[in-house]
Structure formats: structure tokens, C-alpha cells
Amino acid sequence: xxxxxxxxxxxxxxxxxxxxxxxxxxxxxxxxxxxxxxxxxxxxxxxxxxxxxxxxxxxxxxxxxxxxxxxxxxxxxxxxxxxxxxxxxxxxxxxxxxxxxxxxxx
Amino acid sequence: xxxxxxxxxxxxxxxxxxxxxxxxxxxxxxxxxxxxxxxxxxxxxxxxxxxxxxxxxxxxxxxxxxxxxxxxxxxxxxxxxxxxxxxxxxxxxxxxxxxxxxxxxxxxxxxxxxxxxxxxxxxxxxxxxxxxxxxxxxxxxxxxxxxxxxxxxxxxxxxxxxxxxxxxxxxxxxxxxxxxxxxxxxxxxxxxxxxxxxxxxxxxxxxxxxxxxxxxxxxxxxxxxxxxxxxxxxxxxxxxxxxxxxxxxxxxxxxxxxxxxxxxxxxxxxxxxxxxxxxxxxxxxxxxxxxxxxxxxxxxxxxxxxxxxxxxxxxxxxxxxxxxxxxxxxxxxxxxxxxxxxxxxxxxxxxxxxxxxxxxxxxxxxxxxxxxxxxxxxxxxxxxxxxxxxxxxxxxxxxxxxxxxx
Numbered sequence: 075x076x077x078x079x080x081x082x083x084x085x086x087x088x089x090x091x092x093x094x095x096x097x098x099x100x101x102x103x104x105x106x107x108x109x110x111x112x113x114x115x116x117x118x119x120x121x122x123x124x125x126x127x128x129x130x131x132x133x134x135x136x137x138x139x140x141x142x143x144x145x146x147x148x149x150x151x152x153x154x155x156x157x158x159x160x161x162x163x164x165x166x167x168x169x170x171x172x173x174x175x176x177x178x179x180x
Numbered sequence: 181x182x183x184x185x186x187x188x189x190x191x192x193x194x195x196x197x198x199x200x201x202x203x204x205x206x207x208x209x210x211x212x213x214x215x216x217x218x219x220x221x222x223x224x225x226x227x228x229x230x231x232x233x234x235x236x237x238x239x240x241x242x243x244x245x246x247x248x249x250x251x252x253x254x255x256x257x258x259x260x261x262x263x264x265x266x267x268x269x270x271x272x273x274x275x276x277x278x279x280x281x282x283x284x285x286x287x288x289x290x291x292x293x294x295x296x297x298x299x300x301x302x303x304x305x306x307x308x309x310x311x312x313x314x315x316x317x318x319x320x321x322x323x324x325x326x327x328x329x330x331x332x333x334x335x336x337x338x339x340x341x342x343x344x345x346x347x348x349x350x351x352x353x354x355x356x357x358x359x360x361x362x363x364x365x366x367x368x369x370x371x372x373x374x375x376x377x378x379x380x381x382x383x384x385x386x387x388x389x390x391x392x393x394x395x396x397x398x399x400x401x402x403x404x405x406x407x408x409x410x411x412x413x414x415x416x417x418x419x420x421x422x423x424x425x426x427x428x429x430x431x432x433x434x435x436x437x438x439x440x441x442x443x444x445x446x447x448x449x450x451x452x453x454x455x456x457x458x459x460x461x462x463x464x465x466x467x468x469x470x471x472x473x474x475x476x477x478x479x480x481x482x483x484x485x486x487x488x489x490x491x492x493x494x495x496x497x498x499x500x501x502x503x504x505x506x507x508x509x510x511x512x513x514x515x516x517x518x519x520x521x522x523x524x525x526x527x528x529x530x531x532x533x534x535x536x537x538x539x540x541x542x543x544x545x546x547x548x549x550x551x552x553x554x555x556x557x558x559x560x561x562x563x564x565x566x567x568x569x570x571x572x573x574x575x576x577x578x579x580x581x582x583x584x585x586x
Contacts, residue, residue: 104244106199113475115222119502119511148557
């Protein structure tokens, strides 16, 4: 279990308990956190679940696979610290992580 | 007068609408009806990871179990709505109850097209639309079992891919002269046929199904061309039909799907519709479209919710779709119907990564991207802009995807 805080573009925070082995996107969609769409349900096909990961947590994440890398390279609101939350699997190492959401996923 | 919003149907559009209704500030009561015993869940994984057993129910359900109650939504699962009585603004259910509505959202989705040949009701002949369908197919998933897939569309080919990986002997029968004929260029069809053959799946095109043989359980598929395919299991995937009957019987306008405008309003101002069951006017394509996709369900769910809550959030987007088979991720942007030129980027004859750009009089209208995320993402943008592209630049891989439009 990891406590993850999702911060909306306007600063509103949502803290969720994300079960180990499930993704940050799944938890956000299930809890209806605004700003995470996850249209494709986690198939890494749509880039509508982007989050920004602060530096102190960035290195705790496994590196991006090619698909995620290229999807992000072309996503409109992507920045250097963007990840797709459907590719971030929760575990104890991520407990306490805070991620920010972009202005829009489309 | 009731201020309740009733949602008929409990799929992706319905779940989105519930969430968006609250986000749009609607505070009145909401009531949700679904004829399956389950709360809204995702269908795309059913023919992919869920069928493969990689994920279970908890990972396909769309919302946490307490979401509906917490959102002030009364749920009626395993309950079929049998009539919309517009005059009295109420709906009637199969168990004899009636509920008044202030406003109504029809999100009845679609159902499988059934095959009407002798032996259609034999045990072992399956469709794939619902969780229960998958559970009964999985019961037959034993290595060495023989499976015939009727229909070489997305569902059929995804099932074939999952089954082949499980050591099942798979034959796909397709009526047209190539797989996925309805949605992609022959270049893409032939590529998929090659990959399936490389993975051990037999693909037979130009084959019509005349019937199923067996005592109580299916033992063979017989073709109109005189072939006989012994099998333990059949999965039929020959398309879906929009569930428009309730709307039509209530006198709402139906044009291929339940006719809605860009705000998801039907011909009755108190009734919206969203998802697979609708057809909508699409400004980008200048045509009325009925789409079978999650993206459409989600976006129309948002738009319908906004309309029902008294706001305007017009829906006018480029559709997109995806399909996972083996290590192939097919991402489709747009609709290629009516294209005048298909331009290939990459080599479909070798390897497993290329894209096809569909142009209509020079304007990009659709892209099929196979393991080509950059092309897919770029195409989303360019299709929405109705970009005019130079075919030579598309085909030239020395030109980066970002520079493709010049």
C-alpha cells in the first residue's frame, strides 16, 4: 500500500491509498480524481493519465519503457518530469509520493 | 415533478456520466439501471488481459464499490428497463416497477450481432461481450483444445491471439477476402494475417459459416464452401448492434444509432443519449457517425452530463481506437472511410512496426499505427486540424515524425 497525493492543476489535493501491484491511474480513476482520464484503461495507448513527478520521487520509479517514452514525447502538455500514471505500479517505495496533474489531458 | 436523473445502461458512458454530473454541480438524485449483475466495468480488456487471466474483476470495474452510494446514486443492477413512457415521464422495468424521471440519459450500449445458422444454440458456441461470456470461454481454455473463431475483426483476432498464447489450436474464419476489411486498408489486413500465421493461428478468408454440428455440444463448423472444421469451442465475433429499441419505441429519432446533437440531446429535450447506442454529427468529418469505442463513450458521457446539468460542452472530436494482439499495439486515429490514398511509413512486409496514413484528396483523415506511438500521437493532432500532407514526406523515414507536416 502506498499513500499517493494527486495535486490538481489548481492546487486541490487528493490523497489515496493505492494497493500494491495496481497503478496510480487505476486508483485515480476509481476514486474519480479529476484530471486523470485513463481512456484506454491502462493499455499505454492514449496518454490521458499524465502526471508530473517531483525530482525526489523520480529516481524511485523504474525507467520508462519505449512506448511510454514515445507517447510522452508527443503529448501536448508533457514536460521533462512527465510520466503516464498507468505505468506507475504502487509499492511501499512510493508511499508518500506527490504527483501533479496537467491543465488538460487532451 | 421529479428532479431525478435516471440513467438507463451501466457501461462506460454511464459511469462517466455519474462522475461528470457531480463534477458539473448536479446535486439532485441519480438512479442507474443495468441489466447485468455488475457495476459498470471496462469492456476493452475482456478480449485481452482479462481473457488471458492476467487481470481479474477488481481491475476491470470502473469505480470503487462504494462510489455509487457515496455519489448519491441508487443502483438497480440485474434490472432491465422495458419502456420509456415520455408522456408521463417515467420508465418501466422488467420486474414491474416504475420510476419517474426529471431527465433521462440513455446509455444502453450495444449487443453482439448473432449468427443465425443451424446449430447456433449448441453448447460451446460463444460470443464475447460481457464478463460472463469470458468466464464461460475461459472454462474451455485448455492447451491442445481446438477453437474456431468466426469473424476476423478486432474481437475475433484478439481472442485468437490470447488463445494461441495459451496453446490452443486456433482457426479464424472470415467471410471477406481479408481480415479487418471493414476498418483498415489491405496493407494492414495482410500484415495481421502474416503475424497471426507466424504465431500459429490459421486464417481462412472468403469462408462463410453454414452451420455448427454436434449432438449437444459443438463438434465442428461447416462452411458454405464445403469445409468442415472440427472444434471444441467456437467464438463468434461478427460485430455489434446499437441498442436503440427502447428509444425507437418511445418515438425518439433513430438514425443508425439514437440520433443526438453535439450536446448529446435526443429529439426529446429532457432526454440525452451517450455511447455506442448513439449517432452524432461530427464536424471534423462532416457526417453523422455511430462509433463503437470507449473514447466515444467517455466523451459523450461527459457532454451528456454537462447538458443534463445545464451546461454546454459540445462533443466534436477525432475518434480513436486501439487493439492489442501479441506484441502489436494497433492505434487508430480517425475514420478511413472514403480515403483516396494510403501512404505507408515503414515496412509492413518485414518486422512489426509501421503506420499507414489515409489521405482524402491530400487531407489526412486517419492513421493506423502499429507499434508506432509517435505517428499515432502526431496523427491525432494533424487529423483534427485536417492537415494537408505530402505523401512523399510521410513515406520518407529520414524525415522525423514531428517534421512530417513540413
